[in-house]
Each structure stands twice: as structure tokens, then as C-alpha cells.
Amino acid sequence: MPxxxxxxxxxxxxxxxxxxRIMAKTARFNPPPARLADGRRELIGLSRxxxxxxxxxxxxxxxxxxxxxxxxxHQGATDFARMSSIARPLQQTLAENFVIGRPEAAVVQTSxxxxxxxxxxxxxxxxxxxxxxxxxxxxRGAVCISSQVGCTLSCRFCHTGTQTLVxxxxxxxxxxxxxxxxxxxxxxxxxxxxxxxLLSTIVLMGMGEPLYNYENVxxxxxxxxxxxxxxxxxxxxxxxxxxxxxxxxRAGAELGVNLAVxxxxxxDDLRDELVPLNRKYPIAEVIAACRRYPAASNARRMTFEYVxxxxxxxxxxxxxxxxxxxxGIPAKVNLIPFNPWPGSAYETSSGAAIDRFANIIMDAxxxxxxxxxxxRDILAACGQLRTESQPDKAARAS
Numbered sequence: 001m002p003x004x005x006x007x008x009x010x011x012x013x014x015x016x017x018x019x020x021r022i023m024a025k026t027a028r029f030n031p032p033p034a035r036l037a038d039g040r041r042e043l044i045g046l047s048r049x050x051x052x053x054x055x056x057x058x059x060x061x062x063x064x065x066x067x068x069x070x071x072x073x074h075q076g077a078t079d080f081a082r083m084s085s086i087a088r089p090l091q092q093t094l095a096e097n098f099v100i101g102r103p104e105a106a107v108v109q110t111s112x113x114x115x116x117x118x119x120x121x122x123x124x125x126x127x128x129x130x131x132x133x134x135x136x137x138x139x140r141g142a143v144c145i146s147s148q149v150g151c152t153l154s155c156r157f158c159h160t161g162t163q164t165l166v167x168x169x170x171x172x173x174x175x176x177x178x179x180x181x182x183x184x185x186x187x188x189x190x191x192x193x194x195x196x197x198l199l200s201t202i203v204l205m206g207m208g209e210p211l212y213n214y215e216n217v218x219x220x221x222x223x224x225x226x227x228x229x230x231x232x233x234x235x236x237x238x239x240x241x242x243x244x245x246x247x248x249x250r251a252g253a254e255l256g257v258n259l260a261v262x263x264x265x266x267x268d269d270l271r272d273e274l275v276p277l278n279r280k281y282p283i284a285e286v287i288a289a290c291r292r293y294p295a296a297s298n299a300r301r302m303t304f305e306y307v308x309x310x311x312x313x314x315x316x317x318x319x320x321x322x323x324x325x326x327x328g329i330p331a332k333v334n335l336i337p338f339n340p341w342p343g344s345a346y347e348t349s350s351g352a353a354i355d356r357f358a359n360i361i362m363d364a365x366x367x368x369x370x371x372x373x374x375x376r377d378i379l380a381a382c383g384q385l386r387t388e389s390q391p392d393k394a395a396r397a398s
Contacts, residue, residue: 031170045172073229076188148208174220
């Protein structure tokens with residue numbers, strides 16, 4: 001790739017060049033092919049066009065893809081024999097060529113507060129954690145989904161950040177986490193219209209940086225949003241990023257889901273330490289990308305995530321600077337009391353410090369809820385997810 005002259009190239013060219021660099025790096029951590037050892041192809045995770053092409057390859061007409069899509073994503077079927085609108089000979093042919101899978105729930109833990117954590121194991125033996133967080137008042141809740149096995153960012157306060165990146169999750173594995181969670185709660189067929197959903201929202205806040213696995217994440221969320229399947233509105237999906245600026249722009253243009261930015265500090269020197277990605281995309285660039293994000297509005301406010309670390313980032317001066325940074329952005333600030341994990345070097349800010357911080361934010365006109373820790377007893381709270389998967393294990397499986 002030719003060298004780009006930073007003093008001459010337009011901003012959009014530089015952004016595109018950086019996206020190309022990110023995608024090239026991402027390709028080094030691609031998931032394994034979605035095909036079993038016996039040659040059958042996994043259908044979960046295929047786009048509509050890809051599904052139609054797979055069925056066409058065995059001589060089936062395009063309308064069959066619509067039928068199969070409905071059974072997979074609306075009815076939750078994993079067995080072709082359940083597809084009553086499809087003749088039995090074709091059911092058999094489909095079973096010989098394809099599979100509709102789920103990640104294996106290797107461990108399922110339920111907290112005293114009813115938060116449920118799944119350790120999902122994928123076909124190559126790699127693992128990732130997914131958390132369902134039920135609402136305390138209503139029959140609804142959020143599924144916190146992972147996008148990678150491990151993480152590449154090494155944020156100092158995050159347990160996941162102590163695990164190196166093993167590989168990206170494929171679209172099938174990302175969608176599969178949500179579908180397996182719905183299996184666990186028996187929420188099939190997909191609720192329609194105003195029918196309440198127990199698993200009502202998706203937050204891409206689990207293991208990994210979603211924007212460093214953008215293509216698989218975008219494909220998975222496009223499947224989730226399809227009106228003839230799971231049919232979850234883009235307003236019900238939040239993507240959390242530590243600030244991969246070029247991909248924030250792409251996600252805004254192509255997906256338009258809600259955006260949450262893991263800020264955690266208001267000075268570059270401190271954020272360089274807490275969120276090392278800041279050395280590549282400093283605070284000013286991240287905030288500028290937030291101002292450009294097209295889905296942000298008064299009706300759909302952007303979220304800034306801010307973990308409260310005792311004596312580190314919780315002063316009144318920090319709060320006032322945060323207000324200055326986000327002025328004019330339709331936003332809210334989620335204050336997250338630090339959730340300890342084995343070996344962590346930080347402490348949670350005191351209740352008084354958190355209240356002072358929140359009041360400054362609210363006095364400036366921003367909503368500033370303090371997130372109530374959920375699932376701490378099973379290490380399911382924010383920043384506590386981690387598995388024992390290792391890169392050399394992936395190499396042996398490949």
C-alpha cells in the first residue's frame with residue numbers, strides 16, 4: 001500500500017486508509033470457517049443472500065430461503081424436522097447438507113440478583129462469556145454479548161483486558177449467543193409488535209472491542225434486526241467501543257445502532273494509562289467522532305461510560321472537565337462503580353465521591369445514572385468477564 005502524505009491527503013482519505021489498516025489486522029484473527037468436519041455448512045450467521053445461494057447450490061428455489069430464515073430466526077428451530085412448511089424429503093436433504101447450531105453452554109451460573117452468566121464454548125473449543133441482566137421492575141432485560149475471545153485493548157481496570165486476544169467471533173457465534181440465551185428462557189417464537197420481550201435489548205459490551213471485529217458484528221446485528229426473524233429494533237441495540245474512531249464513523253453510517261463510548265478519563269495522560277487505545281485515538285478525536293455520529297439525538301442519546309476509580313478519576317475537577325468535553329452532544333453519562341476482580345489494582349470510589357460527581361453532571365443538564373452492580377457474586381458485572389482460552393489452543397485447533 002503506498003505511503004500517504006499526512007500533510008496533503010484529505011481527512012476522508014486518511015480515515016479510509018486507517019480503516020483498511022484495521023481490517024487487515026482484523027483478518028489475522030478471523031474465526032474458523034463455519035463448516036463442520038463432515039462438510040455440512042452452518043446456516044446461522046449467513047446473510048439472506050448467502051442463505052439463498054447455499055440453497056440454490058442444492059437446487060432449491062429462492063422462496064425456500066425465506067422459509068428456512070423464518071424457522072431459524074422467528075421460530076428458533078434447530079432441527080429441520082420441525083419445519084412443518086417444508087416437505088419431509090427436503091427436510092432430509094437440508095439435514096444432510098446443513099446444520100443450525102448454537103454455542104455450547106459449558107457453564108451457566110445464576111446470581112442471587114437473577115443475573116445469568118453463560119460460558120459459551122464454540123466448535124473449535126474456544127470460549128466467551130455472555131450475560132443476561134434482567135430488569136428489576138419489568139419483564140425485560142439486556143443480553144450482554146461478546147464479540148471476541150479475549151481482547152486486544154488491555155484496559156487496566158478490566159479483567160477481560162488481562163486476557164490476550166485469541167480470535168474474533170464469527171457472525172454465527174455472535175448471533176448464536178443471543179439465540180442460546182433465548183433458548184434458556186424459552187422465548188420463541190420471536191415476540192411481535194408490542195408483545196413484551198424478556199430478552200429485550202442487546203448490548204455489545206461483553207468480551208472484546210466490537211469495532212475491531214466490525215464486519216462480523218455488523219453482519220450479526222443486521223440479522224438480528226431483520227423484520228422477518230428476531231426483529232430487534234436498532235434502538236434496542238447498543239454497541240460499546242473504547243474509541244476506534246474510523247470504525248465509529250462506519251458503524252454510524254451503516255448500522256445506526258446506539259453508541260456507548262468507554263471514556264473513563266478526561267485527560268489524555270490518564271486515559272493513555274487506563275485505556276491504552278487512547279494513544280492511537282486521543283480524547284479530542286474520540287469526542288469529535290461522537291459529534292459526527294448520525295444516530296445521536298435527543299431521542300437516542302449517546303452514552304458515555306465512566307468507571308469510578310477511587311482517587312484516580314473521581315474528583316470534582318474531573319467531573320467539570322467531563323461536562324466541558326461533552327457539551328452540546330445529546331448524551332447521558334453512565335457512572336460505573338469499579339467492580340473488583342482477582343488481582344486488580346484499583347478500588348471503587350466512595351459513595352460520597354460518586355454522588356458529588358453525578359450531581360455535577362446532572363447540574364449541567366445531562367442524565368447521570370449510577371449503574372447498580374449486577375452479578376458480582378458470579379463475576380458477571382461490568383469489567384469482570386474473562387475465560388481461560390489461549391491463542392496456542394486456537395493454533396492447535398486450526
